[in-house]
Amino acid sequence: MLMPPIARYMTSQPWTVQPGDSVAAARDKMREHAIRHLPVIDDGELVGIVSDRDLRLLWHGLGLRVRDVMTEQVLVIRPDAPIDEVAEAMSERKCGSAVIVEDGKVLGIFTSVDACRALADALRRAVA
Numbered sequence: 397m398l399m400p401p402i403a404r405y406m407t408s409q410p411w412t413v414q415p416g417d418s419v420a421a422a423r424d425k426m427r428e429h430a431i432r433h434l435p436v437i438d439d440g441e442l443v444g445i446v447s448d449r450d451l452r453l454l455w456h457g458l459g460l461r462v463r464d465v466m467t468e469q470v471l472v473i474r475p476d477a478p479i480d481e482v483a484e485a486m487s488e489r490k491c492g493s494a495v496i497v498e499d500g501k502v503l504g505i506f507t508s509v510d511a512c513r514a515l516a517d518a519l520r521r522a523v524a
Contacts, residue, residue: 399478405514406475406496406504412437413446415463422462423451432509433493435502436466442495442502444468449492472497473506483511 413422413434422434426448436444444466451465471494473482482494486508496504 399480401476402473402479402482402496402506403475405479405510406506407510408504410435410505412502413462414438415443415461415466417462419451419460419462419465422446433505433507435495435505436462437502441500442470442472442497445470445493445495447492470495474498475503479514482506
């Protein structure tokens, strides 16, 4: 069986923030859209990622910006990467998301929630 590409299960056109956005604005965006990860984009380029955990752990008051709390070491994946490789890389790095990038452009995000959806799909096919 051919392993499906990550593009099949990623969330396309994810919500994003900029490094200069306030932490409060990032937190509000996550709450409004019921998401836990926001790629950080600066001048059209991926420069980091911020998670709800980053915001909870590092929320020390007013004045903080996304650049102050974002993670710069983002797991970047190409859209044709096999889903098993992406899941393994996420597991090894203990990260909850991978950002899908092609030609320098963010196409999507693949999170642990997307992985659960992919697992459910694979299990349904296996017993069918």
